[in-house]
Amino acid sequence: MWTKENRARYDRSKLRYPSDLTDAEWGFVGPLIPPARRGGGKRRVNMREVINGLMYVLSTGCQWRAIPKDFPPKSTVYGYFDLWTYDGTLERIHHVLYVMCREAEGREASPTAAVIDSQSVKSAEKGGAISIPMAMTRARRSKARSDIFLSTL
Incomplete structure (x- = not known):
């Protein structure tokens, strides 16, 4: 429900882009990002900006080459997207956030029921x-x- 507290909580007008993560959101997502690999050079890219660039592409539907210049280079953002898709990091982040949302609403972590409509049953038969x-x-x-x-x- 849109109460004064909820409006303030979901207000994104003070962010650079509406798709950018707030500090609270980054507090949830940041620890889920895997550390840099051992043996390589030190990570020089800001991971929060990589996530912000990824969220920008996902929320606007823009092409990778159309990422604004204030994000890391498109090759960097896409490289992390590709790596995290391959190694399952994006699925793990999604799962952890999904469980947290369900538990915050007082539900069990995994759903215990499913809805099947008659059309699905017909096609399965x-x-x-x-x-x-x-x-x-x-x-x-x-x-x-x-x-x-x-x-x-």
Whole structure:
């Protein structure tokens, strides 16, 4: 509910971009970022700015090359995005935040119920698109294309 307390809590007008993390949000996300690898050089990039750049791309839908210049270079932001996707860091961050939100609402960490609509049940009974052998689909489609092509000559 939008009370005066909640409006102040969710106000993002004082941030550089609405997608930037607040100090409280960074307090949750920062510890979940893995440390720099051993044996390499010291990490010279500000990880909060990398996350802010990533959040900017995700919230605006802009292209990687259109990241504003006040974020780290696009290659750096994308490099961390690619690495964290590969090693599971983004999934771990999502899971930890998901559990924290559920527990803050007084719920169990993992849901215990699921909602299934009648349409899902119908498609599962028929087998859905997965049950159709792909080889048959391809053969039918290519035969149809060749018949159409020959009939137009």
